[in-house]
Amino acid sequence: xxxxxxxxxxxxxxxxxxxxxxxxxxxxxxxxxxxxxxxxxxxxxxxxxxxxxxxxxxxxxxxxxxxxxxxxxxxxxxxxxxxxxxxxxxxxxxxxxxxxxxxxxxxxxxxxxxxxxxxxxxxxxxxxxxxxxxxxxxxxxxxxxxxxxxxxxxxxxxxxxxxxxxxxxxxxxxxxxxxxxxxxxxxxxxxxxxxxxxxxxxxxxxxxxxxxxxxxxxxxxxxxxxxxxxxxxxxxxxxxxxxxxxxxxxxxxxxxxxxxxxxxxxxxxxxxxxxxxxxxxxxxxxxxxxxxxxxxxxxxxxxxxxxxxxxxxxxxxxxxxxxxxxxxxxxxxxxxxxxxxxxxxxxxxxxxxxxxxxxxxxxxxxxxxxxxx
Amino acid sequence: xxxxxxxxxxxxxxxxxxxxxxxxxxxxxxxxxxxxxxxxxxxxxxxxxxxxxxxxxxxxxxxxxxxxxxxxxxxxxxxxxxxxxxxxxxxxxxxxxxxxxxxxxxxxxxxxxxxxxxxxxxxxxxxxxxxxxxxxxxxxxxxxxxxxxxxxxxxxxxxxxxxxxxxxxxxxxxxxxxxxxxxxxxxx
Amino acid sequence: xxxxxxxxxxxxxxxxxxxxxxxxxxxxxxxxxxxxxxxxxxxxxxxxxxxxxxxxxxxxxxxxxxxxxxxxxxxxxxxxxxxxxxxxxxxxxxxxxxxxxxxxxxxxxxxxxxxxxxxxxxxxxxxxxxxxxxxxxxxxxxxxxxxxxxxxxxxxxxxxxxxxxxxxxxxxxxxxxxxxxxxxxxxxxxxxxxxxxxxxxxxxxxxxxxxxxxxxxxxxxxxxxxxxxxxxxxxxxxxxxxxxxxxxxxxxxxxxxxxxxxxxxxxxxxxxxxxxxxxxxxxxxxxxxxxxxxxxxxxxxxxxxxxxxxxxxxxxxxxxxxxxxxxxxxxxxxxxxxxxxxxxxxxxxxxxxx
Numbered sequence: 046x047x048x049x050x051x052x053x054x055x056x057x058x059x060x061x062x063x064x065x066x067x068x069x070x071x072x073x074x075x076x077x078x079x080x081x082x083x084x085x086x087x088x089x090x091x092x093x094x095x096x097x098x099x100x101x102x103x104x105x106x107x108x109x110x111x112x113x114x115x116x117x118x119x120x121x122x123x124x125x126x127x128x129x130x131x132x133x134x135x136x137x138x139x140x141x142x143x144x145x146x147x148x149x150x151x152x153x154x155x156x157x158x159x160x161x162x163x164x165x166x167x168x169x170x171x172x173x174x175x176x177x178x179x180x181x182x183x184x185x186x187x188x189x190x191x192x193x194x195x196x197x198x199x200x201x202x203x204x205x206x207x208x209x210x211x212x213x214x215x216x217x218x219x220x221x222x223x224x225x226x227x228x229x230x231x232x233x234x235x236x237x238x239x240x241x242x243x244x245x246x247x248x249x250x251x252x253x254x255x256x257x258x259x260x261x262x263x264x265x266x267x268x269x270x271x272x273x274x275x276x277x278x279x280x281x282x283x284x285x286x287x288x289x290x291x292x293x294x295x296x297x298x299x300x301x302x303x304x305x306x307x308x309x310x311x312x313x314x315x316x317x318x319x320x321x322x323x324x325x326x327x328x329x330x331x332x333x334x335x336x337x338x339x340x341x342x343x344x345x346x347x348x349x350x351x352x353x354x355x356x357x358x359x360x361x362x363x364x365x366x367x368x369x370x371x372x373x374x375x376x377x378x379x380x381x382x383x384x385x386x387x388x389x390x391x392x393x394x395x396x397x398x399x400x401x402x403x404x405x406x407x408x409x410x411x412x413x414x415x416x417x418x
Numbered sequence: 419x420x421x422x423x424x425x426x427x428x429x430x431x432x433x434x435x436x437x438x439x440x441x442x443x444x445x446x447x448x449x450x451x452x453x454x455x456x457x458x459x460x461x462x463x464x465x466x467x468x469x470x471x472x473x474x475x476x477x478x479x480x481x482x483x484x485x486x487x488x489x490x491x492x493x494x495x496x497x498x499x500x501x502x503x504x505x506x507x508x509x510x511x512x513x514x515x516x517x518x519x520x521x522x523x524x525x526x527x528x529x530x531x532x533x534x535x536x537x538x539x540x541x542x543x544x545x546x547x548x549x550x551x552x553x554x555x556x557x558x559x560x561x562x563x564x565x566x567x568x569x570x571x572x573x574x575x576x577x578x579x580x581x582x583x584x585x586x587x588x589x590x591x592x593x594x595x596x597x598x599x600x601x602x603x604x605x606x
Numbered sequence: 607x608x609x610x611x612x613x614x615x616x617x618x619x620x621x622x623x624x625x626x627x628x629x630x631x632x633x634x635x636x637x638x639x640x641x642x643x644x645x646x647x648x649x650x651x652x653x654x655x656x657x658x659x660x661x662x663x664x665x666x667x668x669x670x671x672x673x674x675x676x677x678x679x680x681x682x683x684x685x686x687x688x689x690x691x692x693x694x695x696x697x698x699x700x701x702x703x704x705x706x707x708x709x710x711x712x713x714x715x716x717x718x719x720x721x722x723x724x725x726x727x728x729x730x731x732x733x734x735x736x737x738x739x740x741x742x743x744x745x746x747x748x749x750x751x752x753x754x755x756x757x758x759x760x761x762x763x764x765x766x767x768x769x770x771x772x773x774x775x776x777x778x779x780x781x782x783x784x785x786x787x788x789x790x791x792x793x794x795x796x797x798x799x800x801x802x803x804x805x806x807x808x809x810x811x812x813x814x815x816x817x818x819x820x821x822x823x824x825x826x827x828x829x830x831x832x833x834x835x836x837x838x839x840x841x842x843x844x845x846x847x848x849x850x851x852x853x854x855x856x857x858x859x860x861x862x863x864x865x866x867x868x869x870x871x872x873x874x875x876x877x878x879x880x881x882x883x884x885x886x887x888x889x890x891x892x893x894x895x896x897x898x899x900x901x902x903x904x905x906x907x908x909x910x911x912x913x914x915x916x917x918x919x920x921x922x923x924x925x926x927x928x929x930x931x932x933x934x935x936x937x938x939x940x941x942x943x944x945x946x947x948x949x950x951x952x953x954x955x956x957x958x959x960x
Binding site for chain 1: 475476477478479481505506507508509511513514522524528531535555556557559560561564568582583584585592593603604605
């Protein structure tokens with residue numbers, strides 16, 4: 046290798062510390078090599094690979110049905126949406142038209158997943174800036190969504206609910222009622238989130254003007270999801286490339302122009318409202334019909350290249366399949382949002398304090414298995 | 419911009435000296451059907467007016483195959499030109515095509531909302547090397563390091579080219595097709 | 607009913623009867639020392655439990671409720687567990703300083719506890735420079751934190767120690783000045799005398815506006831002084847892992863942990879004594895039963911402790927530079943102006959006397 050050693054030419058007053066791979070703020074096994082001068086961050090160098098499972102290589106030997114299950118283990122907080130991305134790619138490649146019922150259910154569950162993910166993010170975001178109570182508030186509401194999932198598909202986190210061609214089972218009879226209950230419950234709770242954390246003067250001071258990412262930089266760094274939208278960059282895949290039932294609903298893309306940590310925070314809070322509105326529009330109109338189109342036991346994609354992007358809770362998730370016509374892909378690449386979002390951490394954290402780095406990293410909402418695929 | 423307009427515009431940036439007589443750029447016949455899986459031999463096509471190879475076969479995007487030497491100038495033009503303005507590199511993947519190693523760039527324009535795929539290939543499996551596009555899209559820095567890890571493709575002018583995911587003493591390039599690891603890989 | 611707290615007096619007389627004067631006073635000191643150690647341990651363990659229950663209440667949880675009645679023995683069990691833990695440390699640590707650090711912290715808070723007047727007769731050490739002694743002794747604790755962070759040979763611990771030094775030294779000023787504001791009314795540093803003065807109205811009433819300002823500054827600075835959220839820069843678990851005590855385990859860690867809670871108790875106890883009349887009951891309703899003073903004192907103190915817990919479980923943490931900005935640019939100037947106002951009020955006899 047050309048430059049394999051850690052860069053040693055720092056100034057005499059600087060020192061470096063390893064933040065991670067075991068550190069409370071890195072939410073997993075991310076290792077950040079920080080060059081610090083006193084409290085001020087001079088350089089952030091992420092070091093990955095602590096939980097890399099080489100899912101892309103495993104996909105090259107697995108069938109398409111099996112690949113769906115592997116995607117759960119990447120961004121486990123948006124597992125349903127990851128599954129959906131692979132299923133959509135396969136369905137598009139096979140030119141398979143799935144029933145409307147499937148599309149609507151997929152979208153509802155996708156949005157519920159997004160809410161659950163943002164709830165968890167909100168909880169740990171508060172913890173990262175020192176407000177431990179938020180964690181339990183976030184989890185209280187996420188738990189309700191997990192219960193809905195559990196009733197329908199038996200799993201709470203890695204759901205495996207999608208299969209190429211539709212859904213594994215039909216929804217549980219209680220699904221609609223419980224989802225509506227959740228919506229009524231959660232509508233009273235988002236204002237509570239604001240009262241507990243958003244309006245707090247210390248929180249505002251910690252967030253405002255910290256970790257600024259301009260729109261140009263956001264695009265250049267491939268930022269997507271709330272990170273991009275916090276910089277005023279309209280990058281919602283649901284708007285620009287609608288998939289499943291998202292073309293049937295109306296919602297506003299949450300965009301803030303601040304570009305700082307507070308803007309990214311506000312985008313996610315607004316997304317909670319938007320997701321609720323999407324679910325409300327669909328929950329009463331789930332069309333009847335089959336929950337699945339039968340496919341062949343061994344799915345063979347035609348020769349060619351297929352790309353599908355979806356919007357997970359973290360941003361744009363892409364599946365790029367090169368097929369040679371066999372039962373498994375020749376090459377499969379996952380474009381994960383966290384990977385690009387992590388690459389801009391150094392850019393926005395330099396010059397801040399250690400506390401700023403932690404707060405900024407929390408607003409990027411990194412899920413490490415998503416980065417270390 | 420439609421794919422054809424894009425093809426005409428981008429093709430005109432790199433005119434083929436052999437087809438220099440042809441003043442207007444011919445549109446290569448695009449096969450929309452995906453059933454003929456055999457790739458046509460290039461000789462049968464009309465003389466390509468551009469040094470770039472355009473294809474829309476078996477893909478939903480317009481594909482450009484570019485030679486390694488022209489990669490960087492093409493990419494910087496794609497971004498800086500007002501009409502194309504591909505400012506968003508949303509996916510950068512290394513691919514091992516068996517004989518050739520290559521990199522696939524998926525581009526999108528945030529102002530025009532059109533997409534494009536650029537492919538670059540090399541037959542050199544010992545020391546594959548392309549120009550880095552880090553200076554054009556900052557996101558390429560991490561993606562190129564990932565490609566280095568898994569395909570051993572090196573990128574010239576990369577600011578910090580070292581292993582991102584693998585340990586520094588890792589041998590072999592795991593995502594290459596000829597990679598074998600009898601202990602850890604389960605091959606069916 | 608007139609049970610006075612004269613147990614101490616009878617023990618005192620008995621001891622002086624059965625042995626020579628020198629030996630008796632030594633035995634007496636040892637006994638008082640043991641009593642205060644017991645108070646220290648029980649108060650520490652109880653406060654830890656209280657914090658956990660309060661935190662649970664804020665966080666929609668139940669909290670420890672299995673070991674003993676309502677979990678009363680939970681912290682005892684935790685302490686026993688910590689006692690049995692291996693004492694680990696880093697290889698290149700400065701062993702002497704590393705082992706010394708927890709004792710600095712715990713002894714300073716134990717010494718401060720000695721001058722707190724629980725009630726008129728339950729007051730181990732009533733010196734005439736009481737408040738000065740309290741401020742002086744409680745600032746020794748920071749040396750322990752600095753030593754612990756430095757000697758651990760861990761960068762996270764060192765950053766925690768550096769922050770602690772900066773923070774404690776800054777906020778000492780505010781604590782001292784806000785107490786000084788109140789001393790303008792009492793005219794004495796002796797804690798028992800300060801409480802006596804408050805028989806004609808608690809100082810927070812006597813001093814009205816400047817007293818309330820002083821109290822608020824004192825509570826902010828006191829929270830910072832004890833390194834608790836929102837000023838827990840020193841530990842900042844999401845930034846520094848565990849801060850200065852990253853490398854401490856077992857009982858040494860428990861010392862730091864207990865000392866934090868005792869310091870919180872001390873800050874609240876000083877506030878009770880200075881601002882809220884110490885053991886005095888409101889309007890003297892239980893003046894005829896002196897031993898109830900302990901309950902009044904503890905009740906007031908625990909209310910303030912609860913206030914500090916409330917801060918901790920609802921506020922995010924400040925950043926280190928914001929912490930210093932708050933002290934040097936806001937609290938300190940306000941404090942200085944406040945002293946002048948208080949002086950004018952005392953000079954013009956504008957205090958409220960009930």
